[in-house]
Amino acid sequence: MAKVNLSFEEMWQRIISCDRNYDGCFYTAVKTTKIYCRPSCKSRKPKKENVQFYKTKTEAENAGFRACKRCKPDIELAPQEELVSEVISFLTCNYKEVITLESLSLHIGVSPFHLERVFKHVTSESPRTFLEKVRVEKAIHLLKNTDNTNLEISLKTGFKSTSTFYKAFKNSLHTSPSEYRKQWRSSQI
Structure with a gap:
């Protein structure tokens, strides 16, 4: 997979704008729900302090997060x-x-x-x-x-x-x- 050279703020802006161009570059995980999503996910946006970013699905899953049922990042x-x-x-x-x-x-x-x-x-x-x-x-x-x-x-x-x-x-x-x-x-x- 391609390497990610984005700052936290850039990744945050990509999820706020539901930018599908970044799908596969990184995954967004929400600490409070224990769910990870694609950057393009249309689900309600979490609080910034509850967000973590992972380079791969495997990293997010190994950290204890499950795939979002709406954007299905695991499919x-x-x-x-x-x-x-x-x-x-x-x-x-x-x-x-x-x-x-x-x-x-x-x-x-x-x-x-x-x-x-x-x-x-x-x-x-x-x-x-x-x-x-x-x-x-x-x-x-x-x-x-x-x-x-x-x-x-x-x-x-x-x-x-x-x-x-x-x-x-x-x-x-x-x-x-x-x-x-x-x-x-x-x-x-």
Whole structure:
């Protein structure tokens, strides 16, 4: 499974937004109910102080938690959905890496053509477009929570150059990273 490089706060935000893109990257366990869930679970959200995160289902189960009956994190998906879930998990957890369709298909164990066709069929976008969205999402988090420069953010989020970063950011949000940060900070006053 893909490695998880998320802070507690980032994982908390993912479960609050029921982000299915992180399913398989980590599991959320609630101390008071002794239940663990996928990040996308639609169940009522627990208090932050009652939450623990685990990298695998096995870790959560070994810690004494049982699978949620609503999101069923212990049940495997249909083959196409499983493939897409694995790709999404890998891209989401390894967004900083240089990832090509060929390297991704080698990791997943299918041909590049099959991988892209199935991914587009299930998600209506290419793996590359999805990866770009993940990187922009990470950049937004850094713009809001750090004083890193745009260059530092572009490098930390896996963009090969600042021009690629600016273009992806502008295509996604119709504004530059600097303008986004300025608007966000002014809205926090």
